Amino acid sequence: MNQELAERRPLVGTRPGTGHDVVDPDRDLVARWQAGDEEAFAALVRRHQGRVYRLLLRMLGNPEEAEDVAQEAFLNLHRHGHRFRGESRFSTFVYRVAANAALNRRRALGRRRERMERLERRQAAGDELPEAPRDPESAAVGEEEREEVQRALLALPETLRMPVVLYDIEGLSYGEIAEVLKLAEGTVKSRIHRARQALRKELAPFVREEQRGASS
Amino acid sequence: MTHSRIRRRFDTYLDGTLDTAERSRVESHLAECASCHAEFAELRRTVELLHRLDDPEPPPDLAERILARIAEQEGSEAAGRLEGRWRGVPVVPLALAAGVAGLVWVAGNAPEALLPEELRPVTPAPAARTGLAASREGVAREAGAGGVGDPRVPRLPGAASAGPQTMAGRALAGGSAEEGDAALEELLTSQLARALSDVDGYAVEVVALPASERGHRLGRLADEALRRRAVPDLRRALLRSRRAETLHVLRELDRELRARMDQPAPRPYRQRAAVPVAAPR
Numbered sequence: 222m223n224q225e226l227a228e229r230r231p232l233v234g235t236r237p238g239t240g241h242d243v244v245d246p247d248r249d250l251v252a253r254w255q256a257g258d259e260e261a262f263a264a265l266v267r268r269h270q271g272r273v274y275r276l277l278l279r280m281l282g283n284p285e286e287a288e289d290v291a292q293e294a295f296l297n298l299h300r301h302g303h304r305f306r307g308e309s310r311f312s313t314f315v316y317r318v319a320a321n322a323a324l325n326r327r328r329a330l331g332r333r334r335e336r337m338e339r340l341e342r343r344q345a346a347g348d349e350l351p352e353a354p355r356d357p358e359s360a361a362v363g364e365e366e367r368e369e370v371q372r373a374l375l376a377l378p379e380t381l382r383m384p385v386v387l388y389d390i391e392g393l394s395y396g397e398i399a400e401v402l403k404l405a406e407g408t409v410k411s412r413i414h415r416a417r418q419a420l421r422k423e424l425a426p427f428v429r430e431e432q433r434g435a436s437s
Numbered sequence: 438m439t440h441s442r443i444r445r446r447f448d449t450y451l452d453g454t455l456d457t458a459e460r461s462r463v464e465s466h467l468a469e470c471a472s473c474h475a476e477f478a479e480l481r482r483t484v485e486l487l488h489r490l491d492d493p494e495p496p497p498d499l500a501e502r503i504l505a506r507i508a509e510q511e512g513s514e515a516a517g518r519l520e521g522r523w524r525g526v527p528v529v530p531l532a533l534a535a536g537v538a539g540l541v542w543v544a545g546n547a548p549e550a551l552l553p554e555e556l557r558p559v560t561p562a563p564a565a566r567t568g569l570a571a572s573r574e575g576v577a578r579e580a581g582a583g584g585v586g587d588p589r590v591p592r593l594p595g596a597a598s599a600g601p602q603t604m605a606g607r608a609l610a611g612g613s614a615e616e617g618d619a620a621l622e623e624l625l626t627s628q629l630a631r632a633l634s635d636v637d638g639y640a641v642e643v644v645a646l647p648a649s650e651r652g653h654r655l656g657r658l659a660d661e662a663l664r665r666r667a668v669p670d671l672r673r674a675l676l677r678s679r680r681a682e683t684l685h686v687l688r689e690l691d692r693e694l695r696a697r698m699d700q701p702a703p704r705p706y707r708q709r710a711a712v713p714v715a716a717p718r
Contacts, residue, residue: 257689257692259684259688260685262685263500263684266503266504267500270499270500271494274495275492275495278493288496288499288502291503292506292507295503295507296506296507296510299507299511366486367490367491370487370490385487389484410448414445414448417483418480421479421480421483424483427482427486428478428479428480
């Protein structure tokens with residue numbers, strides 16, 4: 222263990238906002254797991270399954286697929302977890318593994334099929350434009366809106382979808398997302414910007430309506 | 438500032454990460470420019486929709502299914518690797534190994550007087566003595582601590598009345614080196630037999646051991662399995678287990694077994710058990 226510590230490479234790419242300065246709440250469990258305690262791994266699975274599942278559900282849009290890919294993600298984590306050396310928070314590492322699992326799944330589906338699906342989804346979104354203005358005061362997102370948002374998310378290219386899901390739904394910082402996706406922070410920012418703009422256009426019927434309702 | 442430059446700052450403005458000067462620039466522009474204001478309102482509403490999406494709960498037993506799949510997948514892949522490596526290695530064929538395991542199990546459980554002579558514990562072959570002697574201390578610990586093997590260690594006929602009842606116990610109490618080796622062999626054999634016949638029960642007992650003892654115990658069981666050419670059988674036995682609470686112990690054992698896959702199997706120290714002969718000379 223000591224030898225392992227001594228062999229740690231200097232931290233590369235540590236950015237402000239990765240939470241590296243704070244003590245990682247998973248540190249002890251990770252250390253126990255890496256020392257061979259499988260109970261500790263089970264505890265880590267229980268602790269992180271929710272965020273992995275959420276991310277994958279947002280990315281893939283289908284509960285069964287989300288669970289399947291979540292299982293793959295944790296399988297990969299179990300296999301390659303010894304590579305984690307504490308350069309970032311463990312939760313960031315978990316997101317990274319989950320993100321890769323999602324991207325691999327998408328690649329397997331094939332680009333052409335995905336384009337077709339996206340087209341169909343857009344078509345469907347166009348068919349279901351709401352006719353009546355909705356209540357702008359309502360705080361909770363209704364069932365229909367939720368579906369629309371999910372549809373709009375799925376219509377984004379995944380290079381834009383992943384950063385915006387991590388930022389606006391999962392609440393990661395730019396720095397953490399850069400860490401997860403191995404991108405420069407500036408790239409992350411610009412992708413989030415483009416994703417939000419695309420979502421705004423995709424969700425125009427909803428967001429414009431609200432606008433009308435609020436100004437009247 | 439142009440409209441497009443203002444609009445490029447909408448994200449950071451929304452996130453509250455814009456510095457004060459820029460912030461007031463954006464705000465004064467928004468107060469004057471209706472089209473930018475409209476676009477900003479749309480963007481804010483979009484982001485709000487994302488923020489207000491509720492968190493879907495994962496299925497209730499997702500964690501358990503994840504752990505089960507890991508156990509299953511890693512187990513079967515390891516088994517595949519194992520078969521690949523053992524193919525062509527001139528070892529006792531699997532069927533014979535299984536037979537040996539059965540014999541060993543019997544040997545570990547039945548009173549010696551009832552065994553055919555060739556299956557009774559014998560003095561270890563000289564080649565294995567060093568390793569055996571080195572392990573004696575650990576066995577004595579196990580025997581003394583009432584460890585895994587104890588209930589299964591055969592009692593010596595007529596030894597019920599006084600003193601330690603197992604050979605390991607007698608070795609502990611100051612028996613000869615030969616007795617100690619035989620005791621070790623007996624204990625290891627009975628542990629392997631137990632693990633092969635009831636891997637869950639074995640694992641439950643190992644779980645109860647202090648953590649520092651556990652690795653030691655599993656390591657020696659794996660050594661014994663290698664020596665007895667029972668590694669594939671033991672791995673098959675543990676892959677069949679589905680008990681979540683002993684999963685970590687079995688995985689640890691599996692790691693021990695896999696770590697030995699590259700090593701040549703040592704000569705079995707009880708030759709006659711591996712290749713039964715008709716009659717002693």
